[in-house]
Amino acid sequence: MFVLGERVRLRAMEPADAEALWRWNHDPEVMRWMDAGYAQTLARVRTWLEGRERNAYGDVLFGVDAPAEPAAGWRLIGLVRLSGAEPETGCAELDVYLGEKDFWGKGFGTDAVRTVCRYAFEAMRLHKVTLTVVTENAAALQVYRRVGFVEEGRLREVFRREGRWLDKYTMGLLEGELK
Template identity: 50%
Template sequence: MLTGKLVRLRAVEPTDFESIWRWSHDPEVMRWMSSGYPESFVQAQERLAAAPRNSYENCRFIIESLHDQRAVGFVRLRDAKPEVGNAELDIQLGEKDVWGRGYATEAMRLMCRYGFNEMRLHRITLDFAAENTAAHRVYEKVGFVEEGRVRECFHRDGKWHDMILMGLLEGELRD
């Protein structure tokens, strides 16, 4: 487990499924996330149960609050390639009562530190909808640098949105 002052990152357990399901069906939580096609509870449960275990290519963790030991979100490094030392980071805080309290920032720092120190990554990237200003602030706080913009590639609320691309190199992580 990876532990900070606010959160612990731990492996996903079957008991986390109901929280993950609830988050993925909350329009406010999913506002700027790619949600895919609708699934029944059983279909989603089967998909999660069949997901491969953590590996270099796809490393997932639950973000757990140290305050009350409950799952509050999800973070992962995916599409990692050892031959080039790159991975993409995804994060979701599903419990709205922890938004704006530093949980996402600490979870990202822990995950990036894990990626650089344990996985020997050189570069971590992410992308997000340009209108997601809260996420942008968190990413900059951690040390991510804007590297580009993909115009009108994300559709939400009847309009197209730009995606911002950011990257963090080994040695750029801010505490």
């Protein structure tokens, strides 16, 4: 099953996606505003994708495909994930990252976020999607605000980068607010 946006399509991730994921995780520009965690081998990333439980309500991971140039099928450019969804709360948390930098600034991030949020509200019947974002991550903020997320709080000094402690916003998007 594909979830189609205007420009991207979302799909389940495959073990064959491991190389791309590993490469993105080692790109300082891609990881600039992300929690990198501990270093992982390519084999470990592949094992993780192979052994992952199937997508289900509480953890939905999609690869983001964009049209490859020139008009030659699709290319994996990133991922989006909805985690922690519960029918009791109607909420889930969103993560997004596009690792193929050649595709930045062309609207794919906006379409991916919009598409996964539409999926959250329409297919999963969620009421709210939340996320956290480093306050200096201007591109991500632009995307989130554009699709309707609003700042709901500020977490002080929870992210360390280049010797500085930075804040994060908590943001939320309610069913019906998606633009």
